[in-house]
Amino acid sequence: MTTFEMLRFLRNTRLYCTSVSGTNRTKPVTTKESKLNFKKLKYPTKVPINPVLQNFPIVDKSVIDNPTIQLLERLALVNLENKEALSTLESSIEFAEKITLIETTNVLPFYTVLEDQTLYLREDSVTEGNSRENILRGAKVTEEDYFVSPPGNIPLQQKDKDFSENSTECKENA
Amino acid sequence: MYRKLLFSKSSCRRLSTQYQVAKAQLQDWKSVVGLEVHAQLLTKSKLFSGSSNVFGAPLNTAVSYFDASLPGTLPVLNRKCVEIGIKTAAALGCRINEVSMFDRKHYFYADLPVGYQITQQRAALANDGELKFPVIVPGKKTYYKKARLLQLQLEQDSGKSLHDEELKRSLVDLNRAGAPLIELVFAPDLETGEEASSLVKELILILKSLHACSCKMEEGALRVDANISIHKCGEPFGVRTEVKNIGSVRSISQAITYEIQRQFDVVSKGGTITNETRSWDATTRCTIPMRDKEVLQDYRFMPEPNLPPLRLNLSSSADSSTSSDIISVASITKDIPELPEDTRSNLVKTYQLNQDVAVILVNEPVLLEYFLNVIEHIPSIPAKLVTNFLINDLLTFCNKANIDVESCQLTYTHLEDILTALNAGTINLQACRQLIEILHQDPTQNVQTLIRDRNMEQITEDETIEQLCRQAIERQEQAVKQYKSGKKKALFAIVGEVSKLSKQKANMKMVVAYLEKMLKS
Numbered sequence: 300m301t302t303f304e305m306l307r308f309l310r311n312t313r314l315y316c317t318s319v320s321g322t323n324r325t326k327p328v329t330t331k332e333s334k335l336n337f338k339k340l341k342y343p344t345k346v347p348i349n350p351v352l353q354n355f356p357i358v359d360k361s362v363i364d365n366p367t368i369q370l371l372e373r374l375a376l377v378n379l380e381n382k383e384a385l386s387t388l389e390s391s392i393e394f395a396e397k398i399t400l401i402e403t404t405n406v407l408p409f410y411t412v413l414e415d416q417t418l419y420l421r422e423d424s425v426t427e428g429n430s431r432e433n434i435l436r437g438a439k440v441t442e443e444d445y446f447v448s449p450p451g452n453i454p455l456q457q458k459d460k461d462f463s464e465n466s467t468e469c470k471e472n473a
Numbered sequence: 474m475y476r477k478l479l480f481s482k483s484s485c486r487r488l489s490t491q492y493q494v495a496k497a498q499l500q501d502w503k504s505v506v507g508l509e510v511h512a513q514l515l516t517k518s519k520l521f522s523g524s525s526n527v528f529g530a531p532l533n534t535a536v537s538y539f540d541a542s543l544p545g546t547l548p549v550l551n552r553k554c555v556e557i558g559i560k561t562a563a564a565l566g567c568r569i570n571e572v573s574m575f576d577r578k579h580y581f582y583a584d585l586p587v588g589y590q591i592t593q594q595r596a597a598l599a600n601d602g603e604l605k606f607p608v609i610v611p612g613k614k615t616y617y618k619k620a621r622l623l624q625l626q627l628e629q630d631s632g633k634s635l636h637d638e639e640l641k642r643s644l645v646d647l648n649r650a651g652a653p654l655i656e657l658v659f660a661p662d663l664e665t666g667e668e669a670s671s672l673v674k675e676l677i678l679i680l681k682s683l684h685a686c687s688c689k690m691e692e693g694a695l696r697v698d699a700n701i702s703i704h705k706c707g708e709p710f711g712v713r714t715e716v717k718n719i720g721s722v723r724s725i726s727q728a729i730t731y732e733i734q735r736q737f738d739v740v741s742k743g744g745t746i747t748n749e750t751r752s753w754d755a756t757t758r759c760t761i762p763m764r765d766k767e768v769l770q771d772y773r774f775m776p777e778p779n780l781p782p783l784r785l786n787l788s789s790s791a792d793s794s795t796s797s798d799i800i801s802v803a804s805i806t807k808d809i810p811e812l813p814e815d816t817r818s819n820l821v822k823t824y825q826l827n828q829d830v831a832v833i834l835v836n837e838p839v840l841l842e843y844f845l846n847v848i849e850h851i852p853s854i855p856a857k858l859v860t861n862f863l864i865n866d867l868l869t870f871c872n873k874a875n876i877d878v879e880s881c882q883l884t885y886t887h888l889e890d891i892l893t894a895l896n897a898g899t900i901n902l903q904a905c906r907q908l909i910e911i912l913h914q915d916p917t918q919n920v921q922t923l924i925r926d927r928n929m930e931q932i933t934e935d936e937t938i939e940q941l942c943r944q945a946i947e948r949q950e951q952a953v954k955q956y957k958s959g960k961k962k963a964l965f966a967i968v969g970e971v972s973k974l975s976k977q978k979a980n981m982k983m984v985v986a987y988l989e990k991m992l993k994s
Binding site for chain 1: 516517518522523524525531532533534535536537538539541543549550551552553554555574581583634635636637641642643644645646647771776778780781782783784796797798799800
């Protein structure tokens, strides 16, 4: 890319943050000054600086049944240990549910900040590979140049969990 | 384990007869088949990384750091994959999209170490194509069928795992991880297993002619999943099952036919079909339920944040002047070669071939090449003689010997010599068949020498033929009586006798003419 092309490219690129005041070049830049001063931004952030109280209608608290808990545990590979964890999960869902109440008709989804860019294409040639030693180095267990993993896609044996007040499991955890 | 296998085998066979009965009971029911095809692209490197895309590399050697999902690595799209995608889309009459995007489809599986596959879901490379293909059903007339192509998308392949049942572990080879695929999603426009296998056959011909895919199903370069359901005419589609693990074109038809009949059987007995994934077992010829997917999988699709939109130039034929990353669709599609359907209609038009003959020739690229070469080099041989020989004799021989035409040892020179001798009347068809057999065993032999040394020349002298016919008439008294009383088919018995007497060397046309003349008087 020539310097001219580079300049043209830069000019065409949308700048997301433009500082209002020009930078003083004569002064040596100190670390403190080089930090972005949000108050001086031409286009300040749309995220409110102070919390805004929104009145969303109260939705029924979601009830998570046992099969769903088991499915979530399988997907996340994290066990739901006690009742506290369950109530955290429920309140997280309640918090996230609010997003469904926001009016989005006629608003096009914004997928990526790179939306106005063009995907770079690489020529089809082999430039990597043949580094088996390096590739396998991070693996805990290997066998004859294979990675070794637990058997996949076999449903794990799971016990039903009882989070009701009088369950022994809860008492033990508490 | 062995007993279990035996049991399932016998029960399968017993069931298949029940299915015929079941199908007869549900006459106003219809079967619906939709296909999803994954084709591995013929490129040097992978879809998003610079590691090698070859089949059979030593374990875990064709793996880049990106393919192994090491932190900090990023995908970089291979230009060639986009070009092949455009070519295939154009050949299948798709609407190619100016802007397409990539998404993440999440799985939890050891051979997909990053936890998601990069694919195209919201905005694919191309949509709304159509594939028209001839359906060949043995014993029925060849007909044409159309299937809509809903979507054509670029995506990554996963690695391969070997499951060690005894030690309860999986061995993972990442050589295939990140290999480029195109997924073709067809609408449920088909009805039978034969239609499905014919669609795949046509697709293979197209992909091969575009040099898009090797289409070697035994290597997994082309994989077919079938969605199958049945419903009563006029009612909405039934619950579908998905059949995976279909490893050959022949199995496609078998697996789908089996699954349709199984569903008919379940429904006729008052049962219901459950939405499940089944696997085709080629040895027992049954579909068996797979253990995963009791719950509808949630793939948690999300836009791939590391890849900006892929843009194509639909308007001009030159690559964009501002960016070399915008491929001009017209510059790719101008190089599309003749497609199988064009070849067929050209054959019918140029050589006045029968439609069915053209279908068979195009389906067997070796035969087509032989045909075109013979016609070009020895134009004196009529096209019909060549196609008859290729299809009725050479192809039949290969089918009987259970080999591909490609692996038949007969060379093109042999073929030319045989056809020249046959056309000149030096040898008859029986001799040709013998020659094919001999030459397949020992391709070093020469056709002319073989004919001379083994006395294979056709008998055409009038006196000899007449004498042979007289002998045959004497031997086949009963057939003669039947023929004279009006049973014309009895003539074949006498002709066969002549053939036997002459050691299959008599000119059959002359024999028939002689016999008819002699028996009239």
